[in-house]
Amino acid sequence: MNFGRVQPKEHRLEPESNPFDDYRDTDRDPLVRIFDDYGRPDLHWFGVGLLASLLSRLVSLVPPLVLGIAIDSVFTPGGPAYSLPLVPASWVPSATTDLVVLSAGLVLAAFALGVVFSWVQGVGLSLFSNRVQHAVRTDTYALMQRLDMAFFDDKQTGQVMSVLNNDVRNLRTFLDNTLSGAIQLVVTVVGIAGILFYLNWQLALVTLVAVPLLTVFTLRFMTTIRPLYRALRSSVGALNTRLENNLSGIEVIKTSNTETYEEARVTEASRDYYDRTWAVVKLEYLYQPSMELLAGVAFAATFVIGGLWLVSGPPLFFTGELYVGEFVTFLFMTQRFIDPLAGAGRIVNAYENARASGERIFGLSALPVTVADAEDAVVLDDVRGTVEYDSVDFSYANGVPVLHDVSFAVEPGQTVALVGPTGAGKSTAAKLLLRLYDVSDGSVTLDGVDVRHLALDSLRSAVGYVSQDVYLFDGTVRENLVYGAFDATEAEMVAAAEAAEAHEFVENLPDGYDTRIGERGVKLSGGQRQRISLARAMLQDPAVLVLDEATSAVDTETELYIQRALARLTEGRTTVVIAHRLSTVRHADQILVLDGGRVVERGTHDELLALDGLYATLWNVQAGALDEADADILDALEARDRDALKTG
Numbered sequence: 247m248n249f250g251r252v253q254p255k256e257h258r259l260e261p262e263s264n265p266f267d268d269y270r271d272t273d274r275d276p277l278v279r280i281f282d283d284y285g286r287p288d289l290h291w292f293g294v295g296l297l298a299s300l301l302s303r304l305v306s307l308v309p310p311l312v313l314g315i316a317i318d319s320v321f322t323p324g325g326p327a328y329s330l331p332l333v334p335a336s337w338v339p340s341a342t343t344d345l346v347v348l349s350a351g352l353v354l355a356a357f358a359l360g361v362v363f364s365w366v367q368g369v370g371l372s373l374f375s376n377r378v379q380h381a382v383r384t385d386t387y388a389l390m391q392r393l394d395m396a397f398f399d400d401k402q403t404g405q406v407m408s409v410l411n412n413d414v415r416n417l418r419t420f421l422d423n424t425l426s427g428a429i430q431l432v433v434t435v436v437g438i439a440g441i442l443f444y445l446n447w448q449l450a451l452v453t454l455v456a457v458p459l460l461t462v463f464t465l466r467f468m469t470t471i472r473p474l475y476r477a478l479r480s481s482v483g484a485l486n487t488r489l490e491n492n493l494s495g496i497e498v499i500k501t502s503n504t505e506t507y508e509e510a511r512v513t514e515a516s517r518d519y520y521d522r523t524w525a526v527v528k529l530e531y532l533y534q535p536s537m538e539l540l541a542g543v544a545f546a547a548t549f550v551i552g553g554l555w556l557v558s559g560p561p562l563f564f565t566g567e568l569y570v571g572e573f574v575t576f577l578f579m580t581q582r583f584i585d586p587l588a589g590a591g592r593i594v595n596a597y598e599n600a601r602a603s604g605e606r607i608f609g610l611s612a613l614p615v616t617v618a619d620a621e622d623a624v625v626l627d628d629v630r631g632t633v634e635y636d637s638v639d640f641s642y643a644n645g646v647p648v649l650h651d652v653s654f655a656v657e658p659g660q661t662v663a664l665v666g667p668t669g670a671g672k673s674t675a676a677k678l679l680l681r682l683y684d685v686s687d688g689s690v691t692l693d694g695v696d697v698r699h700l701a702l703d704s705l706r707s708a709v710g711y712v713s714q715d716v717y718l719f720d721g722t723v724r725e726n727l728v729y730g731a732f733d734a735t736e737a738e739m740v741a742a743a744e745a746a747e748a749h750e751f752v753e754n755l756p757d758g759y760d761t762r763i764g765e766r767g768v769k770l771s772g773g774q775r776q777r778i779s780l781a782r783a784m785l786q787d788p789a790v791l792v793l794d795e796a797t798s799a800v801d802t803e804t805e806l807y808i809q810r811a812l813a814r815l816t817e818g819r820t821t822v823v824i825a826h827r828l829s830t831v832r833h834a835d836q837i838l839v840l841d842g843g844r845v846v847e848r849g850t851h852d853e854l855l856a857l858d859g860l861y862a863t864l865w866n867v868q869a870g871a872l873d874e875a876d877a878d879i880l881d882a883l884e885a886r887d888r889d890a891l892k893t894g
């Protein structure tokens with residue numbers, strides 16, 4: 247078999263760890279839980295569907311029954327009188343032709359009713375399963391959104407997508423056909439077994455011998471296939487993750503010239519998926535025909551014993567009389583008994599498949615969430631903007647310490663700048679203020695209240711975050727601007743855009759504020775995106791601002807725009823700025839120099855230069871000279887602007 251250009255056997259890559267294998271809830275049968283948690287509001291639709299499906303089964307029994315009676319009573323001279331179960335004898339006509347018409351009419355009516363019941367069954371069960379699917383998906387999405395940031399650091403987005411899409415859809419298929427099929431099967435099998443016993447209990451025993459055999463065989467199959475399905479669902483997610491990561495990183499793949507490497511990785515993930523699917527399919531194809539074979543043997547045994555009985559009287563230890571019509575009915579019924587039994591394999595199979603999906607869905611929602619509202623969470627009404635870090639220690643989930651004993655305080659309206667080499671912990675420190683993560687030790691307080699005691703809503707509307715990699719949603723400029731401040735008026739939006747120096751370039755876009763940007767729209771430059779995000783922050787108007795400054799350089803004119811926008815944005819707001827270019831923090835009230843997660847120096851620009859430590863080194867050696875030149879130009883331009891404003 248050819249799996250593409252790259253042969254996986256020779257290019258075996260290290261198997262990737264998959265945290266999703268641990269996110270699995272196996273405590274309670276997930277399908278019972280689905281019913282319990284999500285099925286209740288629409289249970290009536292399930293009831294309607296199930297009832298219709300049972301009725302359609304029931305009416306399907308009428309033709310063989312009527313046929314058997316007709317053969318014995320109408321077509322066989324000297325046979326028993328024409329009598330229908332549950333129908334009074336006085337309703338049955340006596341003329342033979344009338345009996346033929348009656349029989350045909352009954353068969354036709356049964357078929358017609360069968361069609362109606364099937365239709366009702368389809369509608370009822372589809373409504374039920376689609377509604378449950380919708381509820382499970384939206385609920386799981388909402389839960390997923392509340393998971394800790396640490397969860398998303400694993401970058402298993404493909405797995406999450408696969409749970410929300412494939413696994414939820416898998417459940418729907420199960421609820422749609424399989425569940426009602428299973429109930430129908432049990433009712434049919436038990437019901438028909440009763441009829442078989444009623445018709446001829448001795449022959450019925452011959453047919454029913456197959457049942458315990460099929461049951462044992464099926465139970466064995468279920469326990470064998472369960473782990474295989476779990477592995478299969480995981481590999482669907484792993485493949486999705488790989489594809490999703492590669493699509494997001496396509497620029498890096500192209501520029502690093504790693505297409506062949508990535509092809510090998512995708513081939514590997516796809517190969518894994520193939521292997522696991524094949525393991526399931528192999529078992530299925532062993533099981534399903536075996537079930538059919540067993541069922542066939544049971545049918546043949548019934549036919550042989552019954553046939554011999556008709557031809558030469560009761561064989562072996564059997565006793566009594568058997569009529570042809572009775573035997574025909576018996577054989578038809580046996581067929582209706584055997585077929586669903588043989589089909590039980592498909593149901594069991596679908597059940598195991600859905601069960602593996604259910605475990606993943608509930609596994610996701612069972613993940614512990616640590617960053618959540620405390621029970622007595624405080625809502626801040628009027629935020630002044632005092633921020634204080636007190637002896638903060640922090641490490642990410644991997645346990646490596648990132649911050650040690652970080653302490654500082656910012657008064658309302660002041661600006662504190664975090665500077666230091668890459669990896670020093672600046673962004674991490676800032677994220678703690680937004681409570682994207684919880685501190686490991688110490689505390690972060692806003693207006694004197696520990697952020698862990700603040701309602702998340704309240705905290706995140708008080709603290710704005712302007713990140714360096716601006717994420718624009720697929721939509722119009724307007725939609726992106728008012729994101730998070732949805733009730734802003736047109737005038738407020740334009741004012742914010744003007745303050746962020748974005749109004750002018752937005753007006754020049756093909757459709758102005760209604761221009762589509764983001765994934766499927768106009769692509770904006772880095773500087774334009776930054777100004778959109780500044781305008782967004784202006785509209786949200788938070789008391790405290792966390793500013794993760796852009797590293798990517800923009801031309802001096804754009805820089806000027808951005809600096810002016812920033813000056814307006816930070817005016818009167820407590821600001822924590824993560825500075826990558828020192829020129830922008832010269833005017834900060836306080837500068838903290840972080841190195842290896844510790845505050846190594848603190849003070850104003852001039853104090854730190856005088857200290858002649860790490861800051862001074864960064865300033866002088868790394869970028870100082872250049873930045874100073876840039877800064878001087880900016881100062882000059884700003885001064886010219888101010889003069890222009892005064893004279894204008």
Ligand code: ADP
Nearest residue numbers: 399642644648667668669670671672673674675
């Ligand atoms: P800076 O902003 O100063 O460049 P960061 O705060 O981004 O530094 O990173 C500080 C340290 O924490 C680095 O060693 C980085 O590798 C680590 N780190 C950052 N984010 C995560 C994360 N999500 N999970 C684990 N480690 C992280």
